[in-house]
């Protein structure tokens with residue numbers, strides 16, 4: 131996994147609440163193997179007409195075709211657990227989504243793929259979206275180690291993030307390797323677990 | 335109960351699966367993991383890293399999202415689209431390669447990943463269940479902690495049989511009172527989501543309690559828990575009781591003899607202790623809930639069927655106003671029109687929310703009163719449901735009413751197997767998501783119960799099922 135440390139990038143404001151993972155990656159693309167094709171798949175049904183010609187959706191044209199950050203409204207990434215929604219964001223070049231709240235599974239999926247889903251209060255998200263609206267193509271910066279977002283006007287916003295999520299992102303750490311250090315503890319737990327629950331049978 | 339501190343069922347389940355804590359996260363032991371064709375992404379990741387599935391006996395794979403709902407006798411050859419066909423074939427091969435139990439396309443118990451495991455007795459009270467699908471919360475109906483996860487976390491479980499989690503906050507939703515005539519589990523959960531919002535339970539595990547929940551059948555409980563994710567919760571559960579045990583007993587994976595007695599003793603201690611604390615409590619009066627349908631593009635856009643399409647002009651909050659405008663534009667509805675005036679093109683009765691035998695019985699009871707006015711599909715949730723329905727003659731009721739009787743799978747719930755709406759088509763659906771394009775690009779979805787869906791089918795518009803059954 132690519133580490134995430136800092137980013138300064140064009141940020142695209144998305145004013146709508148509840149942008150779900152079906153919109154990020156329409157269901158019929160879930161079968162596409164992970165890879166560059168996902169760049170086109172992101173928001174496919176908003177970006178392309180049924181005949182395949184591009185719409186006016188903002189990600190289709192400059193400056194937002196170069197976006198690295200999305201500033202959204204509440205409940206971004208709700209819905210399906212599909213990790214393909216994260217593949218699509220990632221391949222498009224999005225490394226960070228800022229929103230007042232996220233779908234839980236989506237936020238976890240982001241963290242596993244080097245993408246930072248960070249939470250700022252509703253008013254701060256709205257203020258940053260307004261700035262971006264006024265100055266299309268403006269950049270904002272995110273510093274994960276310092277836990278700050280620097281908005282268009284240079285104002286710093288502090289954000290909270292769980293320490294493990296932060297460390298894994300900063301180091302680009304693979305979760306499975308982390309867990310395997312505990313293999314013995316897991317095995318020990320498992321033995322007792324089944325001893326106390328004979329009805330679960332010999333599942334292992 | 336440890337010591338004297340009263341515990342909720344959520345805490346009990348959490349503690350019994352907690353292996354260790356590290357940096358504020360908990361490593362949790364996973365009993366059962368459920369895969370579907372899209373889990374190929376997890377298998378591919380595992381394969382790339384050269385890792386193994388350490389407990390294949392605890393991983394179960396289902397072909398449901400991509401399977402066709404007709405022409406089953408021809409096997410995967412019945413799938414015309416190569417991309418779709420390969421998803422089914424590749425997943426079946428991957429499951430075999432890694433030695434996980436497969437309910438493949440030709441299996442006599444094939445069906446949806448949230449319908450088959452309870453049928454098989456794979457789901458039992460007290461388990462920590464994960465699934466590579468957000469509606470894994472369904473299994474909470476048995477008193478399980480059941481989480482939906484993405485591909486990376488699923489790969490992690492296959493490699494370690496454990497999952498890192500942070501303890502969710504606990505929320506109790508108590509529903510009391512006798513729901514009125516024609517009001518089902520689906521109406522309860524839609525009304526609840528309309529009340530608390532689609533992010534109303536984010537970060538929480540929900541325990542559903544109260545007399546209304548206790549009175550529900552296991553099927554109804556599964557419907558309620560299924561849609562917890564639509565309120566933002568990853569977990570929604572109900573303490574097990576005699577109905578739960580009666581459901582599990584005698585199923586293929588259920589314990590027997592002395593083991594059954596031991597299990598029962600343990601399961602009986604799972605319920606929330608009197609005096610246990612919850613971070614949030616919500617109460618709902620079931621007597622106030624009417625048959626419900628959604629009008630918009632989010633499950634919280636739900637109203638009693640007697641209602642009218644809301645008028646954005648009357649909404650003060652500009653954000654919400656524009657959300658409603660977007661929804662009405664997508665759904666092509668006029669503010670103020672009666673919900674019952676919404677004319678339909680299609681009806682879909684199916685999905686892991688509402689394709690169990692009880693759902694089909696409810697739909698058939700309405701279907702026998704008329705003839706389908708629009709194309710109506712009934713897609714049973716599993717082969718077992720299908721056979722049971724046929725044994726009861728429900729298939730004949732549907733066919734006589736002009737409904738199409740199809741083979742089990744997710745079908746038009748997520749429109750990935752080739753079953754989908756045409757752009758602009760409007761569908762009354764017993765599934766769980768009315769997001770834009772969910773049932774096909776440009777498709778429009780109204781969520782409702784099986785009885786309401788059947789009522790809509792025989793009138794051609796959204797209908798108050800109580801008027802038909804009177």
Ligand code: SF4
Pocket residue numbers: 398399446447448467469685686687743744747748765766
């Ligand atoms: S029926 Fe729908 S919600 Fe349920 S598992 Fe299938 S696609 Fe997901």
